[in-house]
Amino acid sequence: QVQLAxxxxxxxxxxxxxxxxxxxxxxxxxxxxxxRQAPGKEREFVAAISLKDSTKDYADSGKGRFTISRDNxxxxxxxQMNSLKPEDTxxxxxxxxxxxxxxxxxxxxxxxxxxxxxxxS
Numbered sequence: 001q002v003q004l005a006x007x008x009x010x011x012x013x014x015x016x017x018x019x020x021x022x023x024x025x026x027x028x029x030x031x032x033x034x035x036r037q038a039p040g041k042e043r044e045f046v047a048a049i050s051l052k053d054s055t056k057d058y059a060d061s062g063k064g065r066f067t068i069s070r071d072n073x074x075x076x077x078x079x080q081m082n083s084l085k086p087e088d089t090x091x092x093x094x095x096x097x098x099x100x101x102x103x104x105x106x107x108x109x110x111x112x113x114x115x116x117x118x119x120x121s
Contacts, residue, residue: 001026002110004094009115012084020079020115022094029098032077034068035105036090036117046092047079048101057101061088084119092117 008020022032033048047068048057056068067080077094092115095108102108 002028002096004096004110004112006092006094006112006115009092009117011118011120014084014086014119014121016084016119017080017082018084018117020081020092020094020117022077022079022112024075024077024096028075029096029110031099031101032070032094032096033101033103033108034077034079034092034094035108036088036092037114038090041090043093043105045103045105048103049077050101051077055101057103059103081117084117086119086121088117089119090117091115 003025005023030052034046037043049068065083070077094112096110097108
């Protein structure tokens, strides 16, 4: 059993910053990722990290603006988002899986409830 809880979303102006948190409880796995989904759009990959070796991957949309990190002692993954744009508006989800990291949302069996990020122009 795995439970993920996202937090840190909110309303910010364009150019602002947010830090999202994903706290894992119960049985957890090594690989974590952030995805996002805007209304009427498909869920898309944002960033991924391995808790074992800290290998990271980023979608082009967030490169240079987003940073994924982790606190292994607290079993928590973070997503620091800077220079936010209106097109970043979406529900952001944390997900986890066993094995290697993946950019495909279908590869992740465990998900949090999501946290809303809204960027105003």
